[in-house]
Amino acid sequence: MQMGRGVGAEVHGRTWSSATPPSEEDMDLRRGPWTVEEDLILMNYIAAHGEGRWNSLARCAGLKRTGKSCRLRWLNYLRPDVRRGNITPEEQLLILELHSRWGNRWSKIAQHLPGRTDNEIKNYWRTRVQKHAKQLQCDVNSKQFKDVMRYLWMPRLIERIRAASGSSPAAIYQNGSVPMAGDHPAEPGFEAGQVKPSPETSSAAGSSSDSAGMHFSSPPIADCFAECYGGMQGGENKNGDGTHDVQIGGWWPELLPSPGGNSNLGLPDFEQGAWGENLWSVEDIWFQQQF
DNA sequence: AACATGTGCAACCGCCATTGT
DNA sequence: AACAATGGCGGTTGCACATGT
Known part of the structure; x- marks a missing residue:
């Protein structure tokens, strides 16, 4: 073009x-x-x-x-090493994570996505992510929206990657270039949130009877990220007892599509760009309204 | 089929930091 | 020290194409 x-x-x-x-x-x-x-x-x-x-x-x-x-x-x-084509779920996840950390530091973010340019990432953010914020009628930099990203999109992306993995979702980190939790300045907006999921309204994608009254401190995104990815590094979720998925345990699974099931449940299809009007399930809207 | 609207993205703009003279 | 040249970055624009009506 x-x-x-x-x-x-x-x-x-x-x-x-x-x-x-x-x-x-x-x-x-x-x-x-x-x-x-x-x-x-x-x-x-x-x-x-x-x-x-x-x-x-x-x-x-x-x-x-x-x-x-x-x-x-x-x-x-x-440049010969420029990657073209769709942003993969792994890359999407990384962009969300790194943006939560650094904001619009596109070139810095791009350094952690080999072959992707700052311009491409910036365009992705503006066309995809900001559009979602608009659909939710909140500012892309608002806590609301960041929480939606952290508690809905990112777990879903992770689940999607996991569901799709025969190929290791951690491949993108093979170069070890991705800084993880603890090596970045705290992001004020993400520090102390409390999530109060409603068991009555959050069961669209699964069933859970034990989350009533649960309160979760919001972990920094990077912590979720590290935890979730840590759980995938071996290719499988190792914990039969739920200890490994501490961050996505509890109420998170309710929001996630079941592994092997339809991984697009309520999840905007980042990869294919299918961002229709009904992207947001009832739970998404509910979630957003909690903030 | 024709038109309107939305989307993606390459390229430009303007500012600031760094380097050279 | 002051100024100019250059590089780099984030923000913005506007066109081609896709999709909807």
């Missing part, structure tokens, strides 16, 4: 004012979508000379582009 852009006013990383009109060379700069020829020139030049010093690179390569534009094109599109 290619598209043009409006005529902007920045060349060589600088802007010009009406008092300092662009030079003839500046006027010659190309904007908008890159052509195949330009891509080839850029790739060949970088293959021969390496990347960096983008402004001189653009000049020396004969590209009528700003250095910034070349850099962006290379990093977001042409």
Whole structure:
């Protein structure tokens, strides 16, 4: 998909004012979508000379582009290790987790998703996650929404990954690059929440009779994440006695689709982008209203 | 079939930090 | 020390395509 852009006013990383009109060379700069020829020139030049010093690179390569534009094109599109295609559930989970930790630090988040660019992650967040917040009529940065993410989406993603795993869901962490609980600053909004699930209204995806009156302190997301993933590292949920799934024990299983069952129960289909109107089950709405 | 609306995403914008002179 | 050039980042835009009516 290619598209043009409006005529902007920045060349060589600088802007010009009406008092300092662009030079003839500046006027010659190309904007908008890159052509195949330009891509080839850029790739060949970088293959021969390496990347960096983008402004001189653009000049020396004969590209009528700003250095910034070349850099962006290379990093977001042409780099050989750029991964394209759907964001996997594992990646989705990681994005949710890391965003809860770092906020809109897209480049930092991208460092933990090999092959994914900050631009892609940012786009994912804006198009998918923010859309959900809108559907729930709450702000994406609100505690409500963060709790929905933490207690509904993430466990469901985990369950989905687990259900799908023959392939290890922990594969994404094989490089050991993902910081886990304890190595990040506390996130104030996530520290002290209390969840009071209603047994009457939370049984859509399963049955539970022992959760009445249960109160759970909200663990930091990373703790849930580590716990849940810890339970999956061996490929199976090892605990017959529920000790391992301490964070997703209790009322969480009620919200989760049964393993091997329909893992899409009430879960927005992140992967396929099926974000219809009825994404939210009654329990989701109920959950959201508790905050 | 034609039009309207929604969605995804590449590319640009503007600011700030760093580096060089 | 001051200024300019450059790199990097988060935010925003707008077009092509998909989907709905």
